[in-house]
Amino acid sequence: MTRVTLDAVGPGATVQDMGRRGFVAQGLSRGGAADRLALLEAAALVGGEIGAALELAGGRTRLTGDAPLRVALTGAPMRAQSGGRALTWNAVHWIEAGDTLTLDGHGHGVWSYVSFGGGIAGAPRLGSLSAHLTAGIGAMLAPGETLEIGADRGDAVNRVLDVADRFSGGELSLLPSAHTALFDAETRARFAATVFTRSPRSSRQGTRLDHDGPVFATAGQLSLISEIVTPGDIQMAGDGTPYLLGPECQTTGGYPRIGAIAPMDLPRALQCPPGATLRFRFDGIDAALARHKDEAAQLADLRRRVRPLVRDPRDMDDLGSYQLISGVTAGRPDQEEPA
Amino acid sequence: MLVTFADRLDDAANRAALTFRAAIDAQGWEGVEETASSLASAYVAFDPVALAPDMLAERLRELLGQVDLVDPPLPAGRRLWTVPVCFEGEHAPQLDDAAAAAGLSRRRAIDELCARPLRALALGFAPGQAYLGQLPEHWNIPRQSDLTPRVPQGAVVVAVRQAIIFATSAPTGWRQVGHTRFAPFRPDDPAAPIPFTPGDEIRFAPVSVDEYDRLAGPDGGATCEVLE
Numbered sequence: 001m002t003r004v005t006l007d008a009v010g011p012g013a014t015v016q017d018m019g020r021r022g023f024v025a026q027g028l029s030r031g032g033a034a035d036r037l038a039l040l041e042a043a044a045l046v047g048g049e050i051g052a053a054l055e056l057a058g059g060r061t062r063l064t065g066d067a068p069l070r071v072a073l074t075g076a077p078m079r080a081q082s083g084g085r086a087l088t089w090n091a092v093h094w095i096e097a098g099d100t101l102t103l104d105g106h107g108h109g110v111w112s113y114v115s116f117g118g119g120i121a122g123a124p125r126l127g128s129l130s131a132h133l134t135a136g137i138g139a140m141l142a143p144g145e146t147l148e149i150g151a152d153r154g155d156a157v158n159r160v161l162d163v164a165d166r167f168s169g170g171e172l173s174l175l176p177s178a179h180t181a182l183f184d185a186e187t188r189a190r191f192a193a194t195v196f197t198r199s200p201r202s203s204r205q206g207t208r209l210d211h212d213g214p215v216f217a218t219a220g221q222l223s224l225i226s227e228i229v230t231p232g233d234i235q236m237a238g239d240g241t242p243y244l245l246g247p248e249c250q251t252t253g254g255y256p257r258i259g260a261i262a263p264m265d266l267p268r269a270l271q272c273p274p275g276a277t278l279r280f281r282f283d284g285i286d287a288a289l290a291r292h293k294d295e296a297a298q299l300a301d302l303r304r305r306v307r308p309l310v311r312d313p314r315d316m317d318d319l320g321s322y323q324l325i326s327g328v329t330a331g332r333p334d335q336e337e338p339a
Numbered sequence: 340m341l342v343t344f345a346d347r348l349d350d351a352a353n354r355a356a357l358t359f360r361a362a363i364d365a366q367g368w369e370g371v372e373e374t375a376s377s378l379a380s381a382y383v384a385f386d387p388v389a390l391a392p393d394m395l396a397e398r399l400r401e402l403l404g405q406v407d408l409v410d411p412p413l414p415a416g417r418r419l420w421t422v423p424v425c426f427e428g429e430h431a432p433q434l435d436d437a438a439a440a441a442g443l444s445r446r447r448a449i450d451e452l453c454a455r456p457l458r459a460l461a462l463g464f465a466p467g468q469a470y471l472g473q474l475p476e477h478w479n480i481p482r483q484s485d486l487t488p489r490v491p492q493g494a495v496v497v498a499v500r501q502a503i504i505f506a507t508s509a510p511t512g513w514r515q516v517g518h519t520r521f522a523p524f525r526p527d528d529p530a531a532p533i534p535f536t537p538g539d540e541i542r543f544a545p546v547s548v549d550e551y552d553r554l555a556g557p558d559g560g561a562t563c564e565v566l567e
Contacts, residue, residue, distance in 0.1 A: 021373050024384070025462065026467060026533040026535070027462035027464065027466045125532070126532050135466045225347055225378055226377065226461070226463065226470075227343075227378075227380060228341065228377050289387055292388065293388070294388045294389070
């Protein structure tokens with residue numbers, strides 16, 4: 001079996017797949033990749049089933065395989081290079097045995113994914129390989145650890161997806177949920193008119209949203225019965241500060257929730273980097289349904305959109321050695337990725 | 340989608356939630372991804388492409404008319420657990436406090452906690468962690484205003500007419516009155532990672548410190564039988 005050694009690994013890195021369904025009644029939330037779309041993109045690039053991937057939250061990660069690897073890079077873009085060449089993001093690459101893949105986050109988005117042909121292997125727990133840090137399943141990865149990679153039955157490399165920017169915040173569709181009506185019309189209108197800044201205080205469990213102005217309280221804030229909560233809910237903590245619930249949120253909570261982010265907008269919500277801004281637009285369920293696609297349909301779309309990767313001259317760090325025009329070299333170091 | 344039977348903790352509403360969730364499960368509707376029950380609601384996670392929201396709402400309304408929710412027999416297949424708990428010494432640091440708040444002697448408090456099975460009203464906060472109730476009205480004691488920085492896994496804590504066996508070590512405002520070796524969450528056990536399910540009945544059986552020390556996790560001497 002192929003082994004990948006993590007020579008260095010950024011903070012908050014874990015193994016993630018699509019998580020666990022069926023345990024909400026017993027207190028375990030779904031968990032899984034924070035940006036589920038990134039795993040669908042990886043599956044489209046690599047081919048085959050959706051596999052378990054390395055989820056990175058920025059910083060620097062360096063990894064080396066003891067056999068050749070097919071590696072798909074999706075989610076929050078990082079600077080990626082191997083064997084002296086810069087690697088295109090949202091693409092699948094071939095990496096030779098012993099060559100080191102180096103990844104550096106640069107604050108565009110939050111969650112990045114390294115997926116492997118064959119997927120990360122292991123013994124599933126409660127039906128998944130995902131670490132669920134809040135529940136105490138698995139742990140963050142540490143330098144020196146190794147990952148086992150399953151047998152790779154595919155051969156696609158040098159393929160790329162054109163991906164719309166979902167890594168810098170923006171406006172999100174918010175659907176009404178069980179507590180929305182507990183907020184009076186004035187408070188809801190103020191919420192929809194407020195620009196929120198994504199706080200650095202964040203984990204896979206939830207992310208605080210900062211704003212100027214009064215908090216968003218309900219009348220019965222402290223006497224609500226504990227009720228089911230799900231990833232994407234916007235919950236007001238005891239002091240009325242909004243939190244965006246993440247994949248490892250608790251399954252029940254007693255704080256009021258002003259709404260739930262439409263599933264199609266959840267990747268962009270969770271990828272909003274610290275300091276970037278988010279706004280919310282209250283939508284009816286019909287508006288959200290009109291653009292909703294289930295994950296199988298999204299994956300089918302992505303598979304159709306994969307195209308061959310043509311080397312972009314800007315990514316060619318050996319550009320100076322090409323004789324582009326007789327007598328002239330077109331070295332533009334300011335646009336080259338650092339090697 | 341959520342079907343709510345009360346806006347506060349209420350035994351009849353909890354029975355209705357348990358019963359209605361079981362009724363939903365029995366339908367086997369295409370597009371339902373997951374169901375759950377909370378203290379007073381039944382919850383349905385669904386794929387809106389396979390099952391349109393208004394269609395699901397319509398079916399739920401129809402089902403509400405078909406199920407006896409006034410005095411429902413609880414779903415079959417629930418289990419009765421007997422869980423040994425030590426209510427002595429360092430295992431019960433706040434038993435005297437809690438007993439006083441309930442207006443009881445220490446002895447009487449233990450007797451009442453173990454007198455009859457408590458129902459797993461809902462699970463939450465941590466995987467496998469059951470909210471057990473309801474205790475008699477005089478156990479409606481408030482949470483502490485100051486959190487206990489950390490109670491151990493297996494701590495038995497009480498507040499607001501309920502008891503909890505802590506699934507993890509965590510801070511809490513509830514008072515620790517006992518300790519069990521029973522582990523409510525076992526991620527490495529593929530057969531039964533989460534023993535409790537909503538609706539199960541859990542009866543505490545008092546054991547001495549010596550008996551507690553001889554018990555081993557993760558079952559901690561607990562036994563279980565299926566209720567008819």
